[in-house]
Amino acid sequence: MVPLHFTCRGKHMFISKLGVYRAVLTTSALAGVLALGVAVTAPVTAAEPLDVPVSINALMVTMIDHSAHHIWDHQAMNRTLDDPEWQLVEYFSIQLAGAGSLISLGGSGPADAGWVASEQWRTFAQAMSNAALMSMEAAKTKNLELLGTAADALVDSCEGCHDAFKPASPTEGIMHLPDYDHLYHLFL
Numbered sequence: 001m002v003p004l005h006f007t008c009r010g011k012h013m014f015i016s017k018l019g020v021y022r023a024v025l026t027t028s029a030l031a032g033v034l035a036l037g038v039a040v041t042a043p044v045t046a047a048e049p050l051d052v053p054v055s056i057n058a059l060m061v062t063m064i065d066h067s068a069h070h071i072w073d074h075q076a077m078n079r080t081l082d083d084p085e086w087q088l089v090e091y092f093s094i095q096l097a098g099a100g101s102l103i104s105l106g107g108s109g110p111a112d113a114g115w116v117a118s119e120q121w122r123t124f125a126q127a128m129s130n131a132a133l134m135s136m137e138a139a140k141t142k143n144l145e146l147l148g149t150a151a152d153a154l155v156d157s158c159e160g161c162h163d164a165f166k167p168a169s170p171t172e173g174i175m176h177l178p179d180y181d182h183l184y185h186l187f188l
């Protein structure tokens with residue numbers, strides 16, 4: 001009971017802080033309008049994203065490929081999935097959808113900054129996120145046909161980017177075999 005009570009209080013405090021923040025914003029925006037006699041847009045200071053402290057090579061092997069294989073392997077079972085299986089598909093689709101944005105930010109690998117500066121790179125990263133969102137939707141609606149379409153779109157996004165950018169051997173030498181093979185395939 002005690003932790004629950006605590007959480008509720010924390011939430012309440014958060015909401016009231018947000019309320020104060022909104023009130024301050026509204027007041028200063030109003031002051032701007034009154035002073036200038038025109039509607040002004042308050043300048044927004046964009047926070048710099050944090051540096052990505054690991055390499056794209058490492059994220060590919062430990063996160064992106066791993067999440068994608070949960071989607072592909074469930075799809076390849078070619079049968080109705082039960083609720084916990086759909087939830088796994090949803091879970092890893094969420095990871096993969098977020099990972100698309102993550103790999104557009106950079107990384108600690110030697111080639112990462114150059115790759116993410118390319119418009120084509122962003123297009124493939126976006127395509128990967130979009131395919132993952134599709135498989136997330138398939139999981140939510142338990143739609144096997146949509147899962148198949150999403151799995152295909154996902155392959156296209158990986159292969160398209162690999163054809164365009166992936167060097168013959170990993171820049172940091174990180175690979176499934178022998179490094180992370182036990183995390184790779186689930187069912188196949």
Ligand code: HEC
Pocket residue numbers: 056057060061064065068103109111115121122124125128154157158159161162165166167169170171172174175176
């Ligand atoms: C936006 C571009 C891009 C997308 C999208 C992408 N990759 Fe990659 N991937 C790369 C690059 C570039 C490398 C090489 C990284 C390095 O060597 O530093 C790589 C490396 C890898 C590696 C390790 C390299 C190896 O030779 O073993 C795996 C595994 C991998 N990707 C899987 C995937 C999978 C699965 C998907 C799709 C779900 C995917 N990637 C989507 C660009 C991409």
